[in-house]
Amino acid sequence: MSSTGFLGCVLFSLLLAGHAADIEEMAYKYAPYFRFDLVEGEGGFCFPHNASDYYHVRKAGDASRQCNEDYATVSNGDIPTYWHAMTCGYHLHIAYWTFYGYNHDCDCCSGERDAWWEFVVVKVRDWDLQPHMHEVMFGQKKGWYTRVPSHYEVHDTTHPVAYVGKASHGTYHDDGGTGTCCYFEDFRNPGDLDMSMKTWLNLVELKQAGGEGWMEDADADVWNGLLAPTFRSDWDLCSLVGCTGSFLQLCGTSGCHKSDIGDDPF
Numbered sequence: 001m002s003s004t005g006f007l008g009c010v011l012f013s014l015l016l017a018g019h020a021a022d023i024e025e026m027a028y029k030y031a032p033y034f035r036f037d038l039v040e041g042e043g044g045f046c047f048p049h050n051a052s053d054y055y056h057v058r059k060a061g062d063a064s065r066q067c068n069e070d071y072a073t074v075s076n077g078d079i080p081t082y083w084h085a086m087t088c089g090y091h092l093h094i095a096y097w098t099f100y101g102y103n104h105d106c107d108c109c110s111g112e113r114d115a116w117w118e119f120v121v122v123k124v125r126d127w128d129l130q131p132h133m134h135e136v137m138f139g140q141k142k143g144w145y146t147r148v149p150s151h152y153e154v155h156d157t158t159h160p161v162a163y164v165g166k167a168s169h170g171t172y173h174d175d176g177g178t179g180t181c182c183y184f185e186d187f188r189n190p191g192d193l194d195m196s197m198k199t200w201l202n203l204v205e206l207k208q209a210g211g212e213g214w215m216e217d218a219d220a221d222v223w224n225g226l227l228a229p230t231f232r233s234d235w236d237l238c239s240l241v242g243c244t245g246s247f248l249q250l251c252g253t254s255g256c257h258k259s260d261i262g263d264d265p266f
């Protein structure tokens with residue numbers, strides 16, 4: 001290799017390393033602020049969970065319920081939120097995944113399950129030259145929808161606020177709910193307790209190779225039939241669409257009803 005070629009390589013590597021650092025910095029800067037329902041943390045209504053802990057418990061053959069009811073672990077940053085990012089043209093898409101050990105019934109008698117993943121995706125427009133957070137995608141149950149600025153709340157200028165459903169743990173741009181299993185109806189009333197999670201206190205990068213062991217394991221039995229985020233079709237953050245489900249508000253999946261960009265590309 002010629003010396004100029006070598007120098008070019010070095011400079012290019014430095015550039016890439018610099019970009020990786022910028023991207024990680026942005027993952028912290030735009031990480032979501034979660035707000036929980038006032039009954040989360042008791043009676044089988046669980047806070048986020050360390051996915052690695054859960055994985056090891058299941059791999060060891062322990063099938064007992066894993067429900068994190070300890071708010072302190074959430075408020076002091078003991079529980080990780082998992083992220084990964086992709087640059088899509090001028091924009092940076094950052095996905096944040098939260099794991100729950102158990103979802104309680106969403107009504108008197110249905111909906112409960114072990115192991116559940118939910119996501120929020122942030123779009124940072126013009127990330128290299130003039131970065132600004134724009135669309136935010138909220139995932140819930142088997143669907144999702146996307147909101148544009150001023151149609152979601154922001155904490156401390158840069159952190160999108162997501163309200164977490166008390167039983168099914170979907171993320172929503174608003175509070176409320178009527179407490180049924182229908183799509184937008186999981187309760188999310190922070191009340192006076194106002195329990196929250198600053199996800200940027202503990203972020204762990206999702207990696208398809210070289211990360212925590214569970215991230216490389218395609219075993220769906222561990223997650224009660226689900227794949228880890230690293231194996232899902234939506235790993236490619238550049239081909240996401242704005243919503244899924246009905247545009248009419250139904251009891252079933254109707255994410256598009258609240259999507260500002262419809263099902264256009266995210």
Ligand SMILES: *[C@@H]1O[C@H](CO)[C@@H](O)[C@H](O)[C@H]1NC(C)=O
Pocket residue numbers: 050051052053054056078079080202204
């Ligand atoms: C999650 O739990 C594992 C043990 O299974 C521990 O090694 C790891 O530090 C925890 N992760 C975080 C980010 O706290």
